[in-house]
Amino acid sequence: MTGLDPPLSAVRDAVARALAEDLEPLGDITSSLLPPDRRATAAFVSRAAGAVAGRACVVETFAQVDPSVTVDWKLADGSVVGPGDELGRVEGPLASLLTAERTALNFLCHLSGIASLTRRFVDVAVGRCAIWDTRKTTPGLRALEKAAVRSGGGRNHRGNLSEWVLLKDNHLTGVTIAEAVERARAAWPGRTVQLEADHIDQLRQAMAAGADIVLLDNMTVDEVVACVELRGASTRPLLEVSGGVTLANVGDYAGTGIDLISTSAITQSAPALDIGLDVT
Secondary structure, three states: OOOOOOOHHHHHHHHHHHHHHHHOOOOOOOHHHOOOOOEEEEEEEEOOOEEOOOHHHHHHHHHHHOOOOEEEEOOOOOOEEOOOOEEEEEEEEHHHHHHHHHHHHHHHHHHHHHHHHHHHHHHHHOOOOEEEOOOOOOOOOHHHHHHHHHHOOOEOOOOOOOOOEEEOHHHHOOOOHHHHHHHHHHHOOOOOEEEEEOOHHHHHHHHHHOOOEEEEEOOOHHHHHHHHHHHOOOOOOEEEEEOOOOOOOHHHHHOOOOOEEEOOHHHHOOOOOOEEEEEO
């Protein structure tokens, strides 16, 4: 699969910060007691069902600890795994494997957990609409977590505040929707302009103003159906459902004819996927 890896600069930076957290100021004083010539092989084994993400962080972790360690993957990011499945193996000095183990697993388990929960949302939607993430991510790890969403079959909402204009209710204080869109077009021509709508009348105004996307915030399924009917056969604006979306109701929202559903749950509330490193 392509397009699943985060930027290499983000990977290197996150791994360096994580290793510094573990190794400063004296390094791994326990593993330093091991004979330097003792080598080992270790396998990454899933203990639960899920989807894989975060391999780039694992490779970078071992590379920063000891460039002589080799990593051989059996499965790619985005692969679905079950209990007992082997993801890949590492080989090298035992001390280096043990020094890097926890940092590598922290990334792999966390990011695979995001991919796994995203996959569950995507599976329930059954291709009827796209599942998007949000900016509710772990500070400093957004690029990694958004890559994990892609590995789970989801899509990325804007990555930061510079990517496109998103006018929420607080932005519209003292200004009409038409005025807000006009200002956005004048200041940032060519950028996507999105508006948040709490009720169908705001959707009407957003459509008249020429918004590219309208976020239907915390609307019921019936309210979303009415919004989809108001837009009719047109493909613009794109309609996004957000707020209060869960695995229990995402299927109902996906069946309304909506274009996309965004949820912070896939990054903010995903449990880690249980993956172990078995040393031989």
